[in-house]
Amino acid sequence: MKVLLVGSGGREHALAKLITSSQASVKLYVLSDYVNPGLARESEITGGKLFAAATTSPENAVKIAELVSPDLVVVGPEEPQFHGVVDCLKERGFHVFGASRRCSSIERSKVFARYLMWKYNIPGRLYYIAFKSLEEAREFAKYAGDVVVKPARQVGGKGVRVIKDTKAFLSEVRHQVKSESIAKTFEEINKYRDIDYVVLVEQRVEGVEYTAQVITDGSSILPLPLVQDYPHAYELDLGYETGGMGCISGPEHLLPFITHEEYETTQKIVKEVLEKLQEEVRDRYTGAFAGQMMLTGLWGPTVIEYYSRFGDPEISCLLPRIESDFLEVFDRAARGALSGVKIDFSEEAVGVVKAVAPAGYPVFKDEAQGHPVVADVERIRSLGCELLYASVELRSDGRMYTRGSRAFEVVCSADSYEEAYRLSEMAASYITSLDGWPLYHRGDIGSGRLIDERVREAERVRRVYRSKQFRGTLGEFFTVWLPGRGVVENPLLSPLGWEHED
Amino acid sequence: MTGFFSILFFESGWDVRSFLDYGLSALKHRGGSLNLVCWRQNDRVACEKYENSEPQNLSHSGVALATRVDSRKVSEQVVSRDRLALVFDRPSKYSDEVADIVEKAFTSTKPYEDLAKHLSVFRDVDIPTFTAISPREEVVVWRSNTGLTPLAIGGYGFDMVVASTESSVIEVLDADIRKHLLPGEGLYLTRKRVKLFNSEPSSKCRLCLFELLYTARHDSIVDGVCAYEFRKKLGEKLGKYLESRVDVVIGVPETALPYAVGLSHSTGTPLEFGFVNTAREARSMLREGVRDKLIAVHLKLNPIRRVFEGKSVAIVDDSMVTGSTLKTVAQLLRYRIGVRELHVFIASPKLVDTCPYDVVALDPGTLISAYLDDSSIEKYLDVDSLHWLRDEDIDSVADFFRVRLCATCFGRDAVGESR
Numbered sequence: 026m027k028v029l030l031v032g033s034g035g036r037e038h039a040l041a042k043l044i045t046s047s048q049a050s051v052k053l054y055v056l057s058d059y060v061n062p063g064l065a066r067e068s069e070i071t072g073g074k075l076f077a078a079a080t081t082s083p084e085n086a087v088k089i090a091e092l093v094s095p096d097l098v099v100v101g102p103e104e105p106q107f108h109g110v111v112d113c114l115k116e117r118g119f120h121v122f123g124a125s126r127r128c129s130s131i132e133r134s135k136v137f138a139r140y141l142m143w144k145y146n147i148p149g150r151l152y153y154i155a156f157k158s159l160e161e162a163r164e165f166a167k168y169a170g171d172v173v174v175k176p177a178r179q180v181g182g183k184g185v186r187v188i189k190d191t192k193a194f195l196s197e198v199r200h201q202v203k204s205e206s207i208a209k210t211f212e213e214i215n216k217y218r219d220i221d222y223v224v225l226v227e228q229r230v231e232g233v234e235y236t237a238q239v240i241t242d243g244s245s246i247l248p249l250p251l252v253q254d255y256p257h258a259y260e261l262d263l264g265y266e267t268g269g270m271g272c273i274s275g276p277e278h279l280l281p282f283i284t285h286e287e288y289e290t291t292q293k294i295v296k297e298v299l300e301k302l303q304e305e306v307r308d309r310y311t312g313a314f315a316g317q318m319m320l321t322g323l324w325g326p327t328v329i330e331y332y333s334r335f336g337d338p339e340i341s342c343l344l345p346r347i348e349s350d351f352l353e354v355f356d357r358a359a360r361g362a363l364s365g366v367k368i369d370f371s372e373e374a375v376g377v378v379k380a381v382a383p384a385g386y387p388v389f390k391d392e393a394q395g396h397p398v399v400a401d402v403e404r405i406r407s408l409g410c411e412l413l414y415a416s417v418e419l420r421s422d423g424r425m426y427t428r429g430s431r432a433f434e435v436v437c438s439a440d441s442y443e444e445a446y447r448l449s450e451m452a453a454s455y456i457t458s459l460d461g462w463p464l465y466h467r468g469d470i471g472s473g474r475l476i477d478e479r480v481r482e483a484e485r486v487r488r489v490y491r492s493k494q495f496r497g498t499l500g501e502f503f504t505v506w507l508p509g510r511g512v513v514e515n516p517l518l519s520p521l522g523w524e525h526e527d
Numbered sequence: 528m529t530g531f532f533s534i535l536f537f538e539s540g541w542d543v544r545s546f547l548d549y550g551l552s553a554l555k556h557r558g559g560s561l562n563l564v565c566w567r568q569n570d571r572v573a574c575e576k577y578e579n580s581e582p583q584n585l586s587h588s589g590v591a592l593a594t595r596v597d598s599r600k601v602s603e604q605v606v607s608r609d610r611l612a613l614v615f616d617r618p619s620k621y622s623d624e625v626a627d628i629v630e631k632a633f634t635s636t637k638p639y640e641d642l643a644k645h646l647s648v649f650r651d652v653d654i655p656t657f658t659a660i661s662p663r664e665e666v667v668v669w670r671s672n673t674g675l676t677p678l679a680i681g682g683y684g685f686d687m688v689v690a691s692t693e694s695s696v697i698e699v700l701d702a703d704i705r706k707h708l709l710p711g712e713g714l715y716l717t718r719k720r721v722k723l724f725n726s727e728p729s730s731k732c733r734l735c736l737f738e739l740l741y742t743a744r745h746d747s748i749v750d751g752v753c754a755y756e757f758r759k760k761l762g763e764k765l766g767k768y769l770e771s772r773v774d775v776v777i778g779v780p781e782t783a784l785p786y787a788v789g790l791s792h793s794t795g796t797p798l799e800f801g802f803v804n805t806a807r808e809a810r811s812m813l814r815e816g817v818r819d820k821l822i823a824v825h826l827k828l829n830p831i832r833r834v835f836e837g838k839s840v841a842i843v844d845d846s847m848v849t850g851s852t853l854k855t856v857a858q859l860l861r862y863r864i865g866v867r868e869l870h871v872f873i874a875s876p877k878l879v880d881t882c883p884y885d886v887v888a889l890d891p892g893t894l895i896s897a898y899l900d901d902s903s904i905e906k907y908l909d910v911d912s913l914h915w916l917r918d919e920d921i922d923s924v925a926d927f928f929r930v931r932l933c934a935t936c937f938g939r940d941a942v943g944e945s946r
């Protein structure tokens with residue numbers, strides 16, 4: 026079976042491993058933005074090949090697909106989806122696992138994602154308001170209070186500003202920052218011409234984040250075990266938002282701080298969103314879909330955003346736990362034949378993933394790139410862990426260089442977090458730079474201390490949402506009594522229309 | 528011991544001044560008379576006396592540290608050089624040596640490794656908790672290798688880190704507490720690197736009992752222990768020493784209120800409010816001069832007459848140093864108000880020694896319990912009875928909270944866990 030995989034990073038390396046570990050004999054071709062050594066190797070050993078070219082170009086994808094005539098194309102990242110790569114391939118008769126351009130609107134536009142939830146009253150929705158004009162947005166933000174400012178378009182994990190504003194005596198300085206970040210977002214977003222709303226201001230919530238990934242062919246939905254991703258760059262949950270510095274999963278379908286009931290509620294939300302999304306965009310969803318969730322006091326399971334693809338590094342965390350033939354799952358999803366398929370996981374095993382990044386990531390990428398690095402694959406394997414190559418490229422001198430983002434992921438699993446944690450720490454220590462440039466990873470991901478902290482935090486928000494549930498006020502937040510004006514339901518009024526460009 | 532906090536912003540655009548204002552307010556109760564703030568000014572570090580958001584150029588610095596110190600101790604607690612500002616939470620003989628180590632680490636490629644190594648040299652002596660900043664906008668915080676004084680790290684979203692010797696500073700600044708550092712543990716922070724490091728702790732680590740007993744705010748968490756709860760538990764232990772019924776239990780504000788709550792709960796005696804405060808400065812014991820202290824006590828303790836008149840009263844305080852506060856209170860209640868009986872409960876054992884670590888400024892010559900026996904103190908205070916907590920009470924509460932405490936000034940080396 027010939028498979029063409031589109032994408033360049035750690036997530037695609039995980040997908041490549043899943044594909045090549047199939048029972049079927051596979052020839053893997055890869056379209057990647059750069060020569061990712063992991064992807065190059067995975068394709069070579071199957072007799073396939075890596076093509077280095079822009080993954081966001083439908084022409085490139087079509088050209089290569091026509092060259093290798095794959096039985097299946099798997100599109101990993103969201104940007105190619107936004108650019109219509111999936112649609113162009115499908116038009117030419119290829120079977121594709123990956124969301125179409127219209128279906129991927131759910132990730133591309135945060136306004137659309139929120140609008141959809143409000144239109145169909147799907148639980149787990151947040152109050153928000155979207156703006157097209159800078160002045161209006163700034164004016165609003167002055168009085169908005171405890172909110173998050175987001176670019177309305179997905180811009181690769183940048184630009185979201187979470188400005189907790191719960192102390193009136195510090196509000197003034199926060200107004201300033203909010204207003205500036207709105208202005209910055211306008212500037213940033215104007216580079217992309219594919220969206221009309223620019224800024225989204227939404228209510229800030231607190232709680233424990235987790236990702237619920239599923240695979241669907243448009244009608245059947247196969248849920249994967251929950252994963253918790255760690256967005257802060259540094260230990261102790263300090264510092265910048267990143268694409269994810271690592272994650273944990275298990276045991277079973279749950280996480281140590283999510284109950285079975287919360288899992289069920291989450292799946293219900295995901296299912297409903299997938300249904301309504303297809304209705305709204307009049308297109309069939311085939312591929313991976315994920316809800317980036319937060320257990321909050323407002324709702325219990327709450328949606329922060331959606332992915333029209335697997336999470337990166339979330340999918341890596343499931344790599345050692347998946348027992349089914351995943352290629353078959355991808356293939357059947359692409360052909361609309363998922364019904365009756367089951368995915369098996371090792372139930373007892375837990376997974377811990379750690380990203381290793383060059384110092385400077387995620388903000389000072391210029392400094393973080395161009396450093397030669399090595400990973401002692403043999404020693405990492407001897408621990409029973411996997412090494413995934415992400416933002417590193419092979420250059421003509423035969424050495425590997427950092428590209429500025431998370432360079433590697435180590436993936437470990439064991440019967441307990443304690444053991445998986447120990448292994449992941451050792452595995453991460455086998456990655457070094459050759460020019461002395463510091464590399465870093467989070468030493469706390471997977472540790473008992475951090476898991477206990479999440480358990481405590483989940484208990485706190487669980488008390489809150491259960492009491493709201495009991496009083497029948499789930500999801501209700503802003504009921505403000507303004508002297509002289511009476512009760513105002515939602516100062517953050519959610520918009521009633523959505524101008525979808527298709 | 529006074530307190531400090533330091534701040535690093537990951538994102539630009541934050542004006543640090545309001546954080547300094549409110550952070551410093553949250554340290555006021557710890558005493559000291561001088562607010563001092565250090566920040567990056569172009570390519571050097573500047574330190575200045577600070578009142579109300581003044582220095583304009585401050586707003587552009589991505590790092591800052593702030594402390595409230597006793598004006599007479601500045602030279603022993605603060606090192607201010609072009610390339611670094613470093614603040615200890617109490618006076619240190621080793622301030623220059625430590626500053627040299629930190630200044631050197633700031634120019635190294637592996638600062639956290641250097642700090643871990645070179646701060647381990649002090650294994651056998653006591654080094655206070657400190658924080659330092661550099662002109663390259665680096666921050667180091669480090670907890671005393673003897674663990675005598677605490678240090679907590681807090682995070683605010685994706686934007687800010689704040690480290691402080693008093694955890695309520697973190698909460699007041701709207702951040703969440705992320706870790707209580709261990710003895711000898713430090714954190715090196717820049718926008719590009721955040722790294723915990725460990726230097727050798729002393730072989731004898733204990734947290735200062737006074738921090739939990741008196742110095743910390745009730746809402747602070749010290750090494751994972753809630754100061755309020757600790758105090759209330761000690762207050763409950765006082766119940767055993769109540770010999771006959773009293774009408775009301777009253778705590779000397781502010782510190783002794785939780786002890787009074789504990790005593791009231793454990794004996795079923797009603798708790799009342801006793802005093803209204805006119806001043807709003809530092810706690811009276813931490814004032815610098817004798818006259819200052821007396822003024823503070825008088826301002827702080829205006830009694831609510833009807834609560835005391837004709838009653839048998841149990842009055843609770845956290846500790847007795849010179850006895851002058853209680854003497855003042857007793858006189859007030861007996862002669863001006865006219866209580867029927869006055870019983871004094873002290874929620875700690877007798878203070879008998881000075882603090883060799885300079886954590887608490889205790890003048891050994893003025894410690895009343897080092898010189899007088901109970902009946903003489905009763906006579907001096909003019910009260911009907913006087914009760915102290917015993918060593919075993921402190922031990923059992925320390926064990927309950929699983930902390931090991933230094934009680935040198937109470938005549939014991941350590942109390943609590945594995946003592």
Ligand SMILES: Nc1ncnc2c1ncn2[C@@H]1O[C@H](COP(=O)(O)OP(=O)(O)OP(=O)(O)O)[C@@H](O)[C@H]1O
Pocket residue numbers: 151173175179180181182183184185187227228229230231234256266267268269317329330
């Ligand atoms: N409403 C909210 N309340 C509190 N925190 C939020 C909220 N929205 C987002 N966040 C925080 O900001 C992070 C990023 O938000 P979001 O996922 O929407 O942005 P993104 O830039 O698309 O990120 P990603 O890299 O996950 O694609 C979340 O992981 C969460 O920690």
